[in-house]
Amino acid sequence: MYKVVIGLEVHCEVKTNSKNFSSSRNTYSEYPNENIDTVDIGLPGILPVANKDAFRKSLMMSLALHCKTPDIVMFDRKNYYYPDLPKGYQITQETKPVGRDGYVMINVDGIDKKILINNIHLEEDTASLDHFGTYSLIDYNRSGVPLLETVTEPCLSSAEEAVTFLETLKGIFLYTGVSEARTDRGQMRCDVNVSLMEDTATEFGTKVEMKNINSFNNVKLAIEYEIKRQTEILKSGGKVVQETRRFDDEDLKTYSMRSKVDAVDYKYYIEPNIPPIKISDSLIEEIKSEIPMLQYERVQKYMGEYGLSRYDSDIIVKDKKVSDYFEETIKLGVDPKSSANWLTSIILGHLNKYEIGIDDLYLTPKMLCELIKMVDAGKISSKQSKQVFFKCIEEEKEPSVIVSELGMTQITDDKTIRDIVVKVLDEHPDLIEDHRKGKNTFDYFVGQVMKQTRGQANPTLTKDIILEEMEKR
Ligand code: ADP
Ligand code: MG
Numbered sequence: 001m002y003k004v005v006i007g008l009e010v011h012c013e014v015k016t017n018s019k020n021f022s023s024s025r026n027t028y029s030e031y032p033n034e035n036i037d038t039v040d041i042g043l044p045g046i047l048p049v050a051n052k053d054a055f056r057k058s059l060m061m062s063l064a065l066h067c068k069t070p071d072i073v074m075f076d077r078k079n080y081y082y083p084d085l086p087k088g089y090q091i092t093q094e095t096k097p098v099g100r101d102g103y104v105m106i107n108v109d110g111i112d113k114k115i116l117i118n119n120i121h122l123e124e125d126t127a128s129l130d131h132f133g134t135y136s137l138i139d140y141n142r143s144g145v146p147l148l149e150t151v152t153e154p155c156l157s158s159a160e161e162a163v164t165f166l167e168t169l170k171g172i173f174l175y176t177g178v179s180e181a182r183t184d185r186g187q188m189r190c191d192v193n194v195s196l197m198e199d200t201a202t203e204f205g206t207k208v209e210m211k212n213i214n215s216f217n218n219v220k221l222a223i224e225y226e227i228k229r230q231t232e233i234l235k236s237g238g239k240v241v242q243e244t245r246r247f248d249d250e251d252l253k254t255y256s257m258r259s260k261v262d263a264v265d266y267k268y269y270i271e272p273n274i275p276p277i278k279i280s281d282s283l284i285e286e287i288k289s290e291i292p293m294l295q296y297e298r299v300q301k302y303m304g305e306y307g308l309s310r311y312d313s314d315i316i317v318k319d320k321k322v323s324d325y326f327e328e329t330i331k332l333g334v335d336p337k338s339s340a341n342w343l344t345s346i347i348l349g350h351l352n353k354y355e356i357g358i359d360d361l362y363l364t365p366k367m368l369c370e371l372i373k374m375v376d377a378g379k380i381s382s383k384q385s386k387q388v389f390f391k392c393i394e395e396e397k398e399p400s401v402i403v404s405e406l407g408m409t410q411i412t413d414d415k416t417i418r419d420i421v422v423k424v425l426d427e428h429p430d431l432i433e434d435h436r437k438g439k440n441t442f443d444y445f446v447g448q449v450m451k452q453t454r455g456q457a458n459p460t461l462t463k464d465i466i467l468e469e470m471e472k473r
Contacts, residue, residue, distance in 0.1 A: 002196040002234060004227055005204055006162050007154035009191040010169060012179045013125060013145050014054045020124045020146035021048030021091060021274075028185055032139035040127075040144040042086030050075070050274050054146035057178045058098045058122040059279070060287050061148055064172050064294065065117050067099025072278055075271040080264065083138060084126040092149075094268045096276070097121035104172070105296045106164045110310065115165050116153040123147050128186075148178070154193065154204060159223035163216050166190065171295040175320050189214050194226040196234060205230075206240045210247050210254055222247040225254055298323055306336035315344050321358045322348070328365035334372050342368060346389060362393045371399040378412045378458050379403070412458045414465070417449070420457070421465050424448045425473070432473055442466065 019026050022039035029035055039046045055073075062069055076094040102117035125145040130137045150169065156162045170188060173179040181188045195207035208226060213219050225247070230240050245254040293301070295317040302313035317323045322343065329339040347368075351358060363371075371392075375385045380403055391402045403409065411417060424445055425432060431441040445466050449457055 001199050002205075002231060003199055003201075004157050004223075005154045005195045005197060005207070006156035006158075006223060007193040007207075008150075008152045008156065008162060008165065009193070010150045010152075010166065011125075011189045011191075012148050012150070012169075012173055012181055013187040014057050014122075014148055015177065015179050016051055016053045016057070016146055018051060019144040020051050020054050020122070022144055023049075024144070026145050029141050032137070032141060034141060036140040036143065040140050042088070042143075046087075047273050048091060048271070050277065051146060054122060055098075055277065056287065057176075058120070058146075058148050059284070060176055060291060061150075061172070061178045062099030062102065062120050063284070063288055064176055064178075064291050065099060065102035065104055065120060065150065067102030067117060067120055069099055069279055069284060070096050072096055072276045073098055074276045075274045076268045077271050078123075078266045078268055080266055082126070083136070084129050084143075086127070086140075086143070090123060090126070091271050091274070092123035093121035095270065104165065104168055106161065106168045107296070107299070107310075108158075108161055108164050113161065115161075116155050118151045118153050120148060120150045123149060154195070154207075159220045159227075162192070162223055163220050166216050166219060168296065171317075175292055175294050183215050186214055190219055192219055192222055192226075194223055194230070195240070196227070196230045205234075206242045208240065208242070208254075209244045211244055211257075213247055215249075218247060218249050221249075221252050222254060225252060229254065292320070295323075302336070302340075306330070306340070308336065308340050312340050312344050315348065316340060319358070325358050325365055329369050329372075332365060332369040334369050335376075338372055338376075339368070342372065346386065350393070362396045363389065363399075367392065367399055374399065374403065378461075379410055380408050381410060381459065384408050384410075409456065410458050411453055411456045412461060414461065417453075417457050417462055418465050418469070420449050420452050421445070421462070421469050424452070425466075425469055432470060435470065442470075445470075 016026050018024060019040060022037050024037045024040055025035040027035060039048055059069060073093065074096040075091050077089040078092045078094065079089045081088055097119045099120040100118070102120065104115045104117060106113050106115055125142045125147045127138050127140045127143040130139065152165070156165060170181045173181040173188075179187060190213050192210045192213055193207045194210070195205040197203070197205040208230070210222050210226070213222055226245075233240055241259055243259040244257045246257045247254050298317045299310065299313040302308045302316065303310060308316075316326050326339055326343055330336050347358070347361065347363075351361065371385055371388060374380050375382050380388065388399050388402045388406075388408070391397075391406070392399050395402070431444065435441045446459070446462060449462050449466070
């Protein structure tokens with residue numbers, strides 16, 4: 001059998017107002033060549049100016065990935081020619097990137113794994129090309145968009161791990177606000193390196209690289225296909241060729257693009273127009289303090305401190321706003337399990353149904369807290385609370401207002417219930433006799449009490465009192 005070795009190079013566009021080295025807007029546009037200026041189209045004599053926000057955000061990501069940050073960050077030129085790169089070089093960070101030697105914790109099927117990060121560096125995106133039969137069109141909107149590249153060590157060992165890593169990384173981008181990481185807009189793309197080695201081997205096998213895969217599902221399919229293809233080659237005594245392959249998302253196969261025999265020499269040198277940037281300890285501390293608790297840690301906390309299942313914890317942390325909402329209710333004194341129940345069973349269902357976010361929900365954490373407390377205090381039943389929830393968001397009124405408008409108070413007074421119970425029992429001595437003989441008439445009595453109180457008697461209390469009163473006879 002062969003061991004699978006995978007390393008990923010993930011590109012993600014950073015969310016900023018302007019581009020990495022120019023003042024043109026960094027925004028998604030339907031119209032080609034709308035957000036461009038001389039720097040982005042690479043006219044002679046241009047001078048790039050580093051974007052402070054992009055730089056700060058890339059440092060934030062580096063810290064979130066537990067990377068070592070350098071004292072000085074430098075930009076380098078990576079020289080190559082391609083029509084989507086009008087300057088003839090890409091400004092990137094080769095010598096002193098924003099981060100090296102980090103890690104990300106992932107969880108696959110309940111098992112934790114530490115994924116090592118080789119480095120993370122800030123560079124610029126290229127223009128985009130659209131190919132038609134005999135001609136191609138170029139759109140410079142993407143040219144110069146800040147791009148963060150995260151490079152893992154070859155330490156992933158299955159398609160599932162690779163996808164989980166990508167989902168975890170995406171979560172970190174979203175939680176920190178560094179990127180919107182939308183794969184459907186090409187904001188997050190991935191180069192996938194795959195090799196196989198004999199179980200007993202001590203050296204890695206020859207790797208194949210698949211460039212620019214733009215959905216997590218395609219990453220999974222491409223890896224699975226490569227594992228199969230390389231296994232067949234090795235089994236029949238052949239050798240895997242080091243090359244770049246393309247994944248075709250129609251027939252779900254990979255095809256050779258170019259072999260990597262002679263490694264490309266990019267003639268890197270320090271970008272002369274951007275001075276090295278000094279990183280002070282105070283800047284690092286400041287940025288660290290802005291990183292919220294991330295998904296992995298939140299899940300640990302929800303399971304460990306609040307006793308939630310991994311399944312529920314995963315659902316809650318999926319969206320940071322939902323997770324923040326949940327934590328807010330706990331701060332207000334709600335029991336974590338009942339808050340989680342409300343979120344996973346009712347609130348998220350409602351949000352999904354109407355495709356709205358939790359900040360569009362009329363019911364604030366404070367109102368949910370009020371609602372749950374009314375149930376806990378026996379003021380309303382849990383069945384009634386659901387009715388109140390929907391009325392509350394429909395009419396945009398506080399839960400207490402809805403409860404009084406519907407006359408939904410529960411009877412929890414012992415004497416009131418007992419009087420009714422005694423009356424009901426008095427009317428049916430025959431049924432008490434039947435009960436003694438082993439026939440179940442208890443439910444009938446409960447039903448009668450409920451009927452007489454129009455469903456407002458507290459059910460637990462009612463049952464207890466009926467039992468007590470029957471014992472007496
Ligand atoms: P290159 O010099 O070919 O660009 P690098 O060493 O810079 O290779 O690694 C690029 C990516 O390939 C990294 O994500 C790394 O983890 C991955 N990688 C390196 N060697 C292997 C291998 N044998 N199998 C799978 N992935 C690998
Ligand atoms: Mg490399």
